[in-house]
Amino acid sequence: MKNKLLMTPGPTTVPNRVLKKMSEAVIHHRSGEYCNLFAEMNEKIKYVFQTENPVLTFPAAGTGGLEAAIVNMFSKGDKVLAVSAGVFGERFIKIAKIYGLEVDVIKVPWGNAVKVEQIKDNLKDDHKAIIVTHNETSTAAVNPIKEIGAFMKDKKQLFIVDGVSSIGGIEAKMDDWNIDVLITASQKALMTPPGLTFIGVSDKAWEVVEKSTLPKNYFDFKNARAYLEKPMPQNPYTPAVTLIAAANEALRMIEEEGLYNVYARHEKFAQMFRDESVKMGLKLYANKNCLSNTVTGIVFNEDNKASYIKKRMEEEFNIIIAGGQEHLKGKMIRIGHMGCVNESMIDRTVKALQKCC
């Protein structure tokens, strides 16, 4: 049997160059060697975020990053407008509510994207922010962050974006698109094992941080920034040095390929995978006007068909794909094609799918 092939929407396949970094001897987080590494990684992650602002790094899952955004930007009782178009939109809303925020929700039918008009129609004067998932991993649909960002220009509200499964795979220009807080994680398009979350914070958001009264320590943005901006950049608490070395190597690869070439590669292989799926009579879940270039969702009418395919893909072809979430459990398969995706990976997945479907 061929090597295991990880085609899930995170964690994703980690390139050998990056894996090699993972097995290097651990370095001390207060040493010059670490500070130089962290400085390099910080510049490279800013490039991928397309921002001049600092991007903070915490050892945590992406969900920790979402929580970090809430506790640093808000106070109890603050009102926000949030888009729910799937599991991850709902997760951000749940976290906001846990911290006492009042959340007005724009419910978008699963598989669809929010329309800018819906934001326009629902944004109220007393909202402190809008919260949108860029790429909704559960439905494989992409929200129009660029257009929403254009509308948000000069608005007093913050524009907060969950970019966990988009950043590094789907275009997102943090500064040009007026994004104030942009969150991602290491294990998706950034081709690094899980365990790091990255959070970009705009000047406008830094002003808001000052007003937040929610308690925080581990995820305290001001503290993280103070350490980041030392002459030798560091972290307040022991960072996951090995993952930072790995992330730096992955970011080097993105830089070498060129960010827009990386986006183009994602688009090409997503398109190829979708075309092949449709050719074999499969039904894409997401609406055709918002298809994701990092993950594809395929839906089945027959109960448990999806679970059967997922199982066969693993057992017969050694290819790991994901199933559906919530009400789509057993009815959907999700194939990740992000990070170090290439033609042979798509080809092998398509050929196996042809035999399983």
Added chain:
Amino acid sequence: MKNKLLMTPGPTTVPNRVLKKMSEAVIHHRSGEYCNLFAEMNEKIKYVFQTENPVLTFPAAGTGGLEAAIVNMFSKGDKVLAVSAGVFGERFIKIAKIYGLEVDVIKVPWGNAVKVEQIKDNLKDDHKAIIVTHNETSTAAVNPIKEIGAFMKDKKQLFIVDGVSSIGGIEAKMDDWNIDVLITASQKALMTPPGLTFIGVSDKAWEVVEKSTLPKNYFDFKNARAYLEKPMPQNPYTPAVTLIAAANEALRMIEEEGLYNVYARHEKFAQMFRDESVKMGLKLYANKNCLSNTVTGIVFNEDNKASYIKKRMEEEFNIIIAGGQEHLKGKMIRIGHMGCVNESMIDRTVKALQKCC
């Protein structure tokens, strides 16, 4: 020049067997392969904690683990008694205060351990818990957790212990010593790169979790336990799978050697290092009745002597040691001898120190 030797009190040298695991292909966190791995790791971490209760794992630094203990055990306004004997005792207190706890503090002079009598004298009926650092990494002094635990038997208050730089290196019997919440991290005596925190929670503490009203999501104990106790144990959010695989390998090594042999090895090499240090006329910082077996602090009267030694150790001998913290900056060196410490590491460090001091 010889290979770099990491003799800091965390992160520590990671054995090759564990580093090798770090470079293995990433596995999916909802796959049977991961669940089996996580199940094995959970049994092994319980062995090291010497507990029958579940030990929770989060991708985070140890400081995140301290915060997790606070937000899951308490509500705003709760009163606790905490020991401050150095930087890490202070850190726990700071986090408790950030979350609105009222903290009565037993201040112990740096380099000393708290006395059980001080706990007895200061514990009040309205305290919900006592918080003690097991091994105070900043001073290299150990608090008498066993004796405090004996006193805490049948008390209504929780016994919360920061075991970040002790667990796996210095004896701590969570169940027998009546510890209710025990926190550690991967990068100290557990011989794994940084990025994971482990938290043991007693039955008594689980009852208290139900009453806590502090907001939490990422560090939610109940949620983590619900996933841990699935037929196939998992995590609520994407775990740092690679670090879990590494931790599992390190825990296998501890199991193979035998936990009490590991403690004995730590004691032997700590004693050897201290003896050699005293022989060369150096002054141990901690009181002789509470010397740590995972870290040694050496103090100098001359300003900047410590910084000079630390620099020479690195530049001439490629040995990384730590300096002093807070008012001991520039006056102290701290040498970690925990995890995969062996005779040749101690020997090389001693020989280099002889030339630098």
